[in-house]
Amino acid sequence: MAEFFAQYMPAWGAYLLTALISVALLLAVVGLGALFFIWAERKVAGRIQDRLGPTRTGGKFGWLQSLADGIKLITKEDLAPADADRLLFRLAPYVSLAPSYAALLALPFADGWVGWEINTSVFFLLAILGLEVFGVILAGYASGSKWSLFGGMRQAAQVVSYEVPLGMCGVIPVFLCGTMSLTTIGNMQAGWATNWLIFHDPFTFMVFWVYFTCAVASVNRAPFDLAEAESELVAGFHTEYSGLRWSFFFMAEYNSMFVVSGLAAVLFFGGWNGPVPIFASWKAAGGGWEIVADLAGCLNFIGKAVLGVMVMIWVRWTLPRLRIDQVITTCLKYCVPLAAFCFVGALAWQLASLPSPNDWLSPDPAGRAAVREPWVERAEDGAERSGTSGAEELARLAEDKR
Amino acid sequence: MATANREQIIELDVRTDELLVNMGPQHPSTHGVLRLVLKTDGEIVTHVEPHIGYLHRCAEKIGENLTPRQWIPYTDRMDYLAAMNMNLGWSLCVEKLLGYELPEKARHIRVIIAELGRIASHLVGMGTYGLDLGTFSPFLYAFREREKILDLFEEVCGARLTNSYITPGGVTGDLPAGWLEKCEAFLDQFVPVITEYHTLLTTNAIFIQRTAGIGVISREMAIDYGCTGPVLRGSGVDHDLRRDGEERYTEMYDGYAFEVIVEKDGHYPRDHDYPPVPPEAVLGDCWHRFYVRMLEVMQAIDIVREGIEFYRASSGDWGHPIKLNTKLPKGEVYLETECPRGQMGFYLVSDGSAIPWRVRARSSCFCNLSVTEELCRGCLLADVAAIVGSLDIVMGEIDR
Numbered sequence: 001m002a003e004f005f006a007q008y009m010p011a012w013g014a015y016l017l018t019a020l021i022s023v024a025l026l027l028a029v030v031g032l033g034a035l036f037f038i039w040a041e042r043k044v045a046g047r048i049q050d051r052l053g054p055t056r057t058g059g060k061f062g063w064l065q066s067l068a069d070g071i072k073l074i075t076k077e078d079l080a081p082a083d084a085d086r087l088l089f090r091l092a093p094y095v096s097l098a099p100s101y102a103a104l105l106a107l108p109f110a111d112g113w114v115g116w117e118i119n120t121s122v123f124f125l126l127a128i129l130g131l132e133v134f135g136v137i138l139a140g141y142a143s144g145s146k147w148s149l150f151g152g153m154r155q156a157a158q159v160v161s162y163e164v165p166l167g168m169c170g171v172i173p174v175f176l177c178g179t180m181s182l183t184t185i186g187n188m189q190a191g192w193a194t195n196w197l198i199f200h201d202p203f204t205f206m207v208f209w210v211y212f213t214c215a216v217a218s219v220n221r222a223p224f225d226l227a228e229a230e231s232e233l234v235a236g237f238h239t240e241y242s243g244l245r246w247s248f249f250f251m252a253e254y255n256s257m258f259v260v261s262g263l264a265a266v267l268f269f270g271g272w273n274g275p276v277p278i279f280a281s282w283k284a285a286g287g288g289w290e291i292v293a294d295l296a297g298c299l300n301f302i303g304k305a306v307l308g309v310m311v312m313i314w315v316r317w318t319l320p321r322l323r324i325d326q327v328i329t330t331c332l333k334y335c336v337p338l339a340a341f342c343f344v345g346a347l348a349w350q351l352a353s354l355p356s357p358n359d360w361l362s363p364d365p366a367g368r369a370a371v372r373e374p375w376v377e378r379a380e381d382g383a384e385r386s387g388t389s390g391a392e393e394l395a396r397l398a399e400d401k402r
Numbered sequence: 403m404a405t406a407n408r409e410q411i412i413e414l415d416v417r418t419d420e421l422l423v424n425m426g427p428q429h430p431s432t433h434g435v436l437r438l439v440l441k442t443d444g445e446i447v448t449h450v451e452p453h454i455g456y457l458h459r460c461a462e463k464i465g466e467n468l469t470p471r472q473w474i475p476y477t478d479r480m481d482y483l484a485a486m487n488m489n490l491g492w493s494l495c496v497e498k499l500l501g502y503e504l505p506e507k508a509r510h511i512r513v514i515i516a517e518l519g520r521i522a523s524h525l526v527g528m529g530t531y532g533l534d535l536g537t538f539s540p541f542l543y544a545f546r547e548r549e550k551i552l553d554l555f556e557e558v559c560g561a562r563l564t565n566s567y568i569t570p571g572g573v574t575g576d577l578p579a580g581w582l583e584k585c586e587a588f589l590d591q592f593v594p595v596i597t598e599y600h601t602l603l604t605t606n607a608i609f610i611q612r613t614a615g616i617g618v619i620s621r622e623m624a625i626d627y628g629c630t631g632p633v634l635r636g637s638g639v640d641h642d643l644r645r646d647g648e649e650r651y652t653e654m655y656d657g658y659a660f661e662v663i664v665e666k667d668g669h670y671p672r673d674h675d676y677p678p679v680p681p682e683a684v685l686g687d688c689w690h691r692f693y694v695r696m697l698e699v700m701q702a703i704d705i706v707r708e709g710i711e712f713y714r715a716s717s718g719d720w721g722h723p724i725k726l727n728t729k730l731p732k733g734e735v736y737l738e739t740e741c742p743r744g745q746m747g748f749y750l751v752s753d754g755s756a757i758p759w760r761v762r763a764r765s766s767c768f769c770n771l772s773v774t775e776e777l778c779r780g781c782l783l784a785d786v787a788a789i790v791g792s793l794d795i796v797m798g799e800i801d802r
């Protein structure tokens with residue numbers, strides 16, 4: 001985009017404009033995403049529970065409900081308890097929302113449609129999502145309420161534990177693809193659905209479920225929503241919050257849900273590549289056709305991510321909540337060993353060059369070779385875009401040593 | 403320390419500062435206005451002290467200023483989730499003093515209504531227990547079915563929650579035409595729904611983890627504390643006033659075939675259709691108390707079906723409610739009935755006037771609640787909600 005603007009203005013202006021447009025678009029994703037997901041959650045929960053959910057606001061389906069709620073929240077008084085640590089209390093919602101928003105920067109919505117193209121985006125995403133917990137701990141500590149403190153401490157224990165298996169799960173696709181760039185990982189899964197990494201081998205299939213469990217836990221959703229356990233802690237860390245600050249926590253939560261689902265979509269479900277390669281030829285045609293193909297890819301990606309969020313909503317309204325010791329047990333006793341086992345298994349599978357479903361399931365008559373070719377090609381493209389490829393890097397290092 | 407396992411003991415060695423937390427009287431899982439003062443060491447609760455009295459309305463004193471029939475609406479408001487059963491207890495107590503013989507038809511109406519009330523009450527107990535454990539949906543499924551029972555009640559007496567239908571001398575009116583068919587239709591569609599509840603709660607892995615082995619009340623402990631109802635039967639004590647109670651109460655159930663829901667050799671009566679007891683569950687824990695309630699719902703359905711048949715076969719009158727100012731004979735009576743939450747006793751002393759000289763209500767939840775302190779010692783914070791919820795208390799009855 002910057003190159004396009006650079007034709008009409010100085011380079012610094014072009015980059016500034018590009019950055020501002022990206023920020024505005026991503027902010028729209030956060031805002032609209034939260035609006036949509038909160039509405040969807042209420043609607044889905046309503047249907048699950050034999051009710052209608054919101055029906056009136058905005059005419060049909062109550063689709064303006066979250067907007068109306070938002071207006072209500074903005075006009076509400078911003079209260080801080082007398083015992084609160086004022087500065088930290090006011091700071092906490094921003095600390096919570098900022099990392100969740102920043103995570104979107106590195107999340108590609110389609111091939112090249114990413115706020116900030118970095119070649120370590122998997123690492124960046126996992127790292128920055130872990131920062132969100134600080135907001136919750138701050139809120140719990142600064143509220144000056146014992147229930148909030150319990151919530152904050154629970155969240156700290158939980159998120160710190162679940163970072164470990166989450167990282168392990170996230171690193172498996174990285175090893176299989178040989179890159180940390182989400183764009184490259186996504187492009188390597190182009191073609192038929194059998195190319196998706198979840199179907200790469202039995203271990204990646206297994207590890208996806210571990211990833212999803214850990215993701216639900218790390219974004220603090222039921223059955224792992226201990227930090228805001230209503231029946232025990234009243235409302236946990238956000239008991240004392242009101243108005244817009246309170247809604248920031250929710251925007252952060254829903255946005256994080258979207259980000260972890262989006263990450264799952266890229267790492268395991270082919271990202272913006274549909275199950276059937278319809279748009280591959282359009283993409284190759286370039287120009288306007290390429291934009292249409294990317295737009296379709298973007299919708300594809302959003303669809304997959306939203307599906308992930310919907311599953312989280314469904315789980316929330318079905319299961320009871322775990323106890324804190326059971327949450328930690330689930331992590332340390334089941335998720336970590338499983339993730340480690342899958343990690344070793346997936347690498348061994350790759351190392352032994354054992355067959356992938358793509359070998360015999362691919363609907364392409366030419367079989368593996370035809371599907372593989374663009375696969376490898378695109379990988380090289382991606383490596384080029386992000387600088388040097390892994391192989392070249394190794395060669396250079398060897399040269400230096402000599 | 404019933405629930406403490408080894409990990410917790412290790413953690414107790416590393417003591418941190420104790421935190422005194424006030425749980426309630428406004429708290430989602432204290433079922434009304436119960437206040438628990440918790441002393442916690444991190445997540446572990448070292449001491450629990452229940453405080454009651456926030457819903458005290460001097461019901462007994464009011465009863466000493468009103469005639470027995472005028473006091474009926476006040477019994478509704480004691481256990482407001484099983485108002486019909488409270489009416490029944492007080493009515494039987496007054497009838498015992500008067501020596502009143504109930505007509506056949508009124509007896510069967512009372513059985514049908516009381517058992518429907520039991521179902522409605524257990525549905526709330528089940529649903530709110532789901533809430534205590536953090537699952538919202540079963541609560542609404544339970545309330546959906548309860549609404550249908552309340553519709554039936556509404557048709558019978560015009561009120562949904564505070565019914566005042568059963569009254570000394572019978573009931574306030576006969577069952578309306580076509581009511582029995584509606585009741586049967588409800589029961590028919592209700593039976594499959596119970597399987598849904600078992601899927602969502604009873605057999606759910608997380609539910610079993612949260613309740614099995616938690617808050618174990620031993621047989622002796624249950625008897626020592628005076629626990630009654632499902633709490634007592636959940637601990638394996640074979641006691642149900644509908645079978646073991648006073649003559650005046652048990653004769654109401656004459657001809658009805660039912661088994662007391664209590665575990666025998668690892669099995670419950672009528673559990674053949676249902677999932678077996680999970681291996682993790684210990685007799686007397688939260689899971690067993692919950693399961694007893696679920697089975698009692700099934701049992702109540704059968705009793706209602708029987709009652710409908712008996713009602714159809716019976717002839718005669720539906721009773722003669724006593725006059726508002728009926729003079730009571732001199733004397734004192736005490737009668738306990740099996741309410742959904744346990745044994746609810748009413749005590750009445752009369753000096754010969756129309757207004758009782760002394761009225762006293764023996765609350766079942768009060769005794770059930772008293773176990774909390776011992777049960778919650780050494781458990782986790784989340785278990786407090788699970789334990790208090792499994793006792794299924796109603797503060798209106800405790801505070802009166």
